[in-house]
Amino acid sequence: MNYPDVTQIAVPFFIAAIVFELVWILTKKRGGRYETRDALTSLLMGAGNVVVTIVLGFVAYGFFMFLWGLTPLDLGNSVLIVAICFVLDDLRYYWVHRYGHRIRWVWASHVNHHSSQHYNLTTALRQTWTGTFTLMMVVRAPLILLGFHPAMVLFVGGLNLVYQFWIHTEAIDKMPRWFEAVMNTPSHHRVHHGRNPRYLDSNYAGVFIIWDKMFGTFVPEIESDRPEYGLVHNLGTFNPLRVAFHEWLGIFRDMTQSGISLRDRVMYAIAPPGWSHDGTRDTSDQIKIKHLERTPEDRDTPGFNMR
Amino acid sequence: MPLPILLVLVVGGIGAIALVLHMLGLSARRVFANESEAGAVWESEFPDDPARQVILSHDHHAALIDTVQGQRGIVWPMGADAAARYLIGATIRKTGKGLNIRLPDFTAPRISLRLDQDEADKWAKTGGKRR
Ligand SMILES: [Zn+2]
Numbered sequence: 001m002n003y004p005d006v007t008q009i010a011v012p013f014f015i016a017a018i019v020f021e022l023v024w025i026l027t028k029k030r031g032g033r034y035e036t037r038d039a040l041t042s043l044l045m046g047a048g049n050v051v052v053t054i055v056l057g058f059v060a061y062g063f064f065m066f067l068w069g070l071t072p073l074d075l076g077n078s079v080l081i082v083a084i085c086f087v088l089d090d091l092r093y094y095w096v097h098r099y100g101h102r103i104r105w106v107w108a109s110h111v112n113h114h115s116s117q118h119y120n121l122t123t124a125l126r127q128t129w130t131g132t133f134t135l136m137m138v139v140r141a142p143l144i145l146l147g148f149h150p151a152m153v154l155f156v157g158g159l160n161l162v163y164q165f166w167i168h169t170e171a172i173d174k175m176p177r178w179f180e181a182v183m184n185t186p187s188h189h190r191v192h193h194g195r196n197p198r199y200l201d202s203n204y205a206g207v208f209i210i211w212d213k214m215f216g217t218f219v220p221e222i223e224s225d226r227p228e229y230g231l232v233h234n235l236g237t238f239n240p241l242r243v244a245f246h247e248w249l250g251i252f253r254d255m256t257q258s259g260i261s262l263r264d265r266v267m268y269a270i271a272p273p274g275w276s277h278d279g280t281r282d283t284s285d286q287i288k289i290k291h292l293e294r295t296p297e298d299r300d301t302p303g304f305n306m307r
Numbered sequence: 308m309p310l311p312i313l314l315v316l317v318v319g320g321i322g323a324i325a326l327v328l329h330m331l332g333l334s335a336r337r338v339f340a341n342e343s344e345a346g347a348v349w350e351s352e353f354p355d356d357p358a359r360q361v362i363l364s365h366d367h368h369a370a371l372i373d374t375v376q377g378q379r380g381i382v383w384p385m386g387a388d389a390a391a392r393y394l395i396g397a398t399i400r401k402t403g404k405g406l407n408i409r410l411p412d413f414t415a416p417r418i419s420l421r422l423d424q425d426e427a428d429k430w431a432k433t434g435g436k437r438r
Pocket residue numbers: 097100101110113114192
């Protein structure tokens with residue numbers, strides 16, 4: 001069974017959709033913003049991701065084929081099996097994405113997707129160059145061992161990413177209610193890209209928003225708290241190399257500083273982003289707590305349902 | 308998809324989109340309407356240490372910040388948006404057009420500010436040690 005590389009096939013569609021969104025924004029004078037260097041950086045990150053996938057794709061694929069050799073199970077290639085694989089892989093995506101925000105080692109790879117202060121279709125293409133180094137491919141191991149062929153797993157993973165393209169837009173406000181209830185949408189994903197304290201660490205979904213509702217990470221978009229996009233500490237550079245590698249360098253510097261314990265060194269890699277041995281930085285939890293100290297009326301509103 | 312076609316699509320697509328955006332005037336740098344707008348940018352980056360005093364550049368493209376905790380910082384445009392950093396460890400050099408600031412920060416290594424000459428002198432003096 002041969003599965004197409006859907007992300008590559010989708011490239012012409014991506015370009016056409018970006019042009020369409022841009023024309024929409026310029027004619028309607030609403031629905032988002034574009035800026036030259038920001039968009040250029042996003043597009044270069046996307047192109048770099050394609051190159052890295054071509055160059056380093058064999059690592060993950062080799063690992064998957066190794067597992068495929070181990071498992072006695074083979075579920076075949078029926079449409080039903082592909083559909084089940086798609087849903088289970090979306091659950092896999094949810095957890096990898098959640099780790100991507102809660103484990104600094106994984107965040108180092110994912111951070112660049114959040115590094116734009118804009119939110120338009122080019123932001124969707126701002127993809128990681130260093131995903132292989134997070135070793136998060138192990139989260140797919142159960143799927144392969146259950147008998148889903150590696151090519152199928154990569155195919156549905158590609159479909160997942162292609163789905164997520166269109167939700168990176170401000171041109172669509174809300175989808176129909178039933179759709180918002182089940183699917184990841186522009187509104188839900190705007191929340192995920194928000195740097196507002198309320199929106200940190202929420203809406204990790206790829207395709208189905210139900211995972212966030214099941215695992216308690218869902219936060220709706222609040223009219224009075226429009227998402228501000230970007231990082232808690234926004235970058236002061238458009239250089240794609242700096243965007244791609246800055247957090248890895250940060251981990252390296254933190255881990256190799258003098259005068260801290262071995263435990264602290266390990267924590268700099270595996271604790272949530274913002275953890276520090278001397279408490280000089282804030283994690284998202286601390287940012288939320290500090291926000292509530294300044295703005296107590298937000299207590300027990302969405303995104304602040306804390307102990 | 309054959310690699311050469313993919314390459315042409317990607318390089319051509321990126322180049323064309325960037326060119327169109329630039330020709331549409333979408334490369335314009337952020338303008339801060341007033342001191343409080345620049346101060347708000349600072350505060351959204353450093354909510355624990357808000358601005359005590361904001362000095363806006365004459366062209367409204369940058370601001371020098373004095374913080375409540377007695378630190379000095381800078382707010383400058385990142386395209387249509389903005390970034391903010393403390394000037395701790397900064398090397399500030401006057402150029403023909405304004406100031407060149409180097410920071411010991413991998414995510415903001417260089418900041419070029421366009422300032423009037425008198426302004427550049429003042430900012431270099433208050434901003435930090437001068438090379
Ligand atoms: Zn994310």
